[in-house]
Amino acid sequence: MMEIAIYDGNGQAVYLTVEEMVAQAPLLLPLDQRVPGIEGKAFDLKQWYFAWRAGRDELSPLPTYMLVEAVDQFQARIPWGQLDQAVLLYSQNGLPLEKGFPIRLYVPDGSSNCLNVKSIVRFDFIRNDEQGVEAEFGFKNRISTDELKKR
Numbered sequence: 001m002m003e004i005a006i007y008d009g010n011g012q013a014v015y016l017t018v019e020e021m022v023a024q025a026p027l028l029l030p031l032d033q034r035v036p037g038i039e040g041k042a043f044d045l046k047q048w049y050f051a052w053r054a055g056r057d058e059l060s061p062l063p064t065y066m067l068v069e070a071v072d073q074f075q076a077r078i079p080w081g082q083l084d085q086a087v088l089l090y091s092q093n094g095l096p097l098e099k100g101f102p103i104r105l106y107v108p109d110g111s112s113n114c115l116n117v118k119s120i121v122r123f124d125f126i127r128n129d130e131q132g133v134e135a136e137f138g139f140k141n142r143i144s145t146d147e148l149k150k151r
């Protein structure tokens with residue numbers, strides 16, 4: 001069973017399955033309500049997040065970013081304010097995802113479609129003081145072509 005690691009600022013991972021995340025999600029919706037033209041079952045990211053953390057550290061500040069990492073080590077770090085319409089897609093054609101398993105992010109308000117990370121296995125809710133930083137994405141620990149040329 002594929003488990004997804006969730007970090008919420010205290011360095012401790014909580015592991016959840018997709019089924020557990022779906023069961024906690026207050027708002028389930030068809031993906032095409034947020035991403036026209038793509039079918040599937042999704043849930044609202046921020047509503048899930050607030051339901052999941054309810055009862056724990058209620059007084060801790062809101063995240064400033066969400067970092068997600070995929071099985072292929074693709075990752076994205078997205079400012080909290082770009083995530084108001086974000087959803088997590090978990091099923092298509094009545095089945096677990098064929099593309100994007102176990103779960104896929106869509107960020108309708110995001111600065112790029114490249115933020116629609118497939119096959120997420122880690123969520124990290126980050127709080128820091130960085131200001132005005134844009135969303136970032138790419139492969140983790142990727143060596144730039146300039147670096148490779150020097151070797």
Ligand SMILES: Nc1nc2c(c(=O)[nH]1)N[C@H]1C(S)=C(S)[C@@H](COP(=O)(O)O)O[C@H]1N2
Nearest residue numbers: 070071072074113114115116117118119120
């Ligand atoms: N895990 C993972 N997710 C990913 C990527 C990737 O390489 N790995 N590419 C991203 C980029 S750059 C784009 S443009 C979109 C493409 O989504 P599509 O395959 O549905 O067209 O997926 C994003 N999600």
Ligand SMILES: [Mo]
Nearest residue numbers: 112113114115
């Ligand atoms: Mo992309």
